Amino acid sequence: MIRINLLPYREFRRRAQIRRDGIGIAVFLVIVGGLLTAAYFHLQRVEQRHQARVTYMEDALDRIEDKLAEVNQIKEKRQGLIRKLEVIQQLQDGRELSTNILQTLGQAVPExxxxxxxxxxxxxxxxxxxxxxxxxxxxxxxxxxxxxxxxxxxxxxxxxxxxxxxxxxxxxxxxxxxxxxxxxxxxxx
CATH class of the missing domain: 3.30.70.2830 (Alpha-Beta Plaits)
Structure with missing residues (x-):
């Protein structure tokens, strides 16, 4: 019978299998690396958008606070004007009071x-x-x-x-x- 030595063939198949597995692992690592890189850049863009939104909101908040301070100043001026108008109204009402008192007393006093x-x-x-x-x-x-x-x-x-x-x-x-x-x-x- 003829003897065939299969050891080199098995060794060759094992090396080919290791090479295929190594290539598969390398391709997997390249894909995973690509996905991680894409995810990293995506997260960087999302962070930049959020940072831009935060900056916009802070600017808008500053503008609103400026407007609020202006509104508060206007309210204070308005309250001051209302107080002045009330004083003027009291003075207007009191202007004729002395005359009305004397006239009413003159009518109320019996002979x-x-x-x-x-x-x-x-x-x-x-x-x-x-x-x-x-x-x-x-x-x-x-x-x-x-x-x-x-x-x-x-x-x-x-x-x-x-x-x-x-x-x-x-x-x-x-x-x-x-x-x-x-x-x-x-x-x-």
Whole structure:
């Protein structure tokens, strides 16, 4: 029988197999390397886009903060103007107050009462005067309460004079009605 030595053939096949496996591994490594490189560059582009977006947002935020500061300055100026307008309105409302007080007092004082003093306080008036009797003072207080300008007349002191006549001296406090109360009384009356 013929003997054939298959050892070199097996060795040749094993080397060819190792070569094929080595080429396969090299191709796999090249593909994996290519994919990793492509992924790296893709992630770099994504990071650049995100960085550009962050920069844009920061710039937009800075612009918004500048606008907000400008709006706040305008609001402060507006509040200042509103306060000034309120002061002007109060001055306008108070401009005619003294005239209205004197006119209303002139209409409310009965013939039996004479006023000798008047002092304006923060929330009303203190009135001093003389009256023929208690009924005249009472009538004066009712007329003040019926007016649209005065509220809550309060008799502080009433006393007889020492000069022998029946004249009574009195001190009276009366509150001024607020502008909205007097406006409602005028509109409703």
């Amino acid at each position: 039996e009462v004479s006023l000798s003093g008047m002092e304006q306080t923060d929330n009303g008036l203190n009135l001093e005067g003389d009256a023929r009797d208690n009924n005249a003072v009472s009538s004066f207080m009712r007329r003040l309460e019926a007016s649209t300008l005065f509220r809550n007349p309060d008799l502080r002191v009433i006393r007889g004079k020492d000069d022998g006549e029946a004249v009574k001296s009195f001190t009276l406090a009366v509150s001024l009605a607020r502008g909205d109360e007097s406006g409602q009384a005028e509109g409703g009356g």
